[in-house]
Amino acid sequence: MTEASTDKLAETIDKIEASYEFMLAYAAQGRDREATSAGDGLSIRDFLADMESSLQNINSALAERIKSLNVQSGAFQPLEAFKNKLGEDADAALLAVQLVQSVPSISSQLIDNLNASVHLRCLLTDIFVMDEALKIHQQ
DSSP, X not given: OXXXXXXXXXXXXXXXXXXXXXXXXXXXXXXXXXXXXXXXXXXXXXXXXXXXXXXXXHHHHHHHHHHHHOOOHHHHHHHHHHHXXXXXXXXXXHHHHHHHHTSSSOOHHHHHHHHHOHHHHHHHHHHHHHHHHHXXXXX
């Protein structure tokens, strides 16, 4: 296992999780119009851009991590199959994120609906399952 593949995947997952957490807080604010920035200067669009980038890269990060594990041949096929399914779910979530980014002003309600999207929730659950499975394989 290479440390670089572990770090790349961890960074990708961390960005998705941080974006989702920010989106939960943004949705709770009840804004009708987009806030220009949070207290630290970051806006909802910054977090959506991070999520978009991470969704575009998660499948390659997973592929590198799986390859670096040297798992037994019987375990490789289920990992690869689930990676592919996770990639499909990431693509669906990506479309939803891109749709939200396309509107001129992002309301809390729009972000709340994105947070509730089955595509995003499915992806998050996929990530949690895959991450735990990879940790076990790593041991």
